[in-house]
Amino acid sequence: MERISKVIASSGYVSRRGADELIKNGKVLVNGEKALLGQKVSNEDIITINGEVLKKSDGNYVYYLLNKPRGVVTTNSDEKGRKTVIDLISTNVRIYPVGRLDYDTTGALLLTNDGNLTNKLIHPKNIIDKTYLAKIKGIVSIPDIYKLKKGVIIDGFKTSPARVKLRKVDKQKDTSLVELTIHEGHNHQVKKMFESLGYDVMKLTRLSFAGLDVKNLKSGEYRELSVKEVKTLYSLVKEK
């Protein structure tokens, strides 16, 4: 028997806290009856969320690293019928993306059916490095690089210290290339960080996620992670 919120989170549907919210709001049924917070369930119990039967994890996990192209949405299904990152991966298993990249952002994106690992990788308490390369309209000044390093105010909060390098400046084209490593994952965070200093991001690519880079993957290509890589991901989110 396991706590219902753990079973829901393992399936990748939502985090444990998200599961508790659904239970509180009466959206979760166990064998047709409203679930209770902290309720324990067995393998035989049928859980439904918003009327849909929850597909429980069978513990056979798959892990893919995709080099996401532009013009693809990071979700399992898009109400506008646009192509999703799931459409790019050939598998019979129901996988979902770990975090989110914007429609026009390219680069490293992890996809898996391992809900527990997903929830840990996206939980703010775990420091997971995400390295981006941003092409900026204009010449980014050195004082602004320092501001980005120390943290800037976006949406009313200060971003955590980041590693930031000015990679290239093209005075003729009036563009700059900036590499930055952050561990937070707020919506449009990188674009907003630059916007807070008056810069527009022309192109954004994620070079690596949790140390996994996509150097050897062409746009739209993906590969399975090795056992060693999965172990490394687990070591990054281990309770200390």
Ligand code: URA
């Ligand atoms: N920051 C952004 O602004 N967009 C992304 O897709 C990822 C990080």
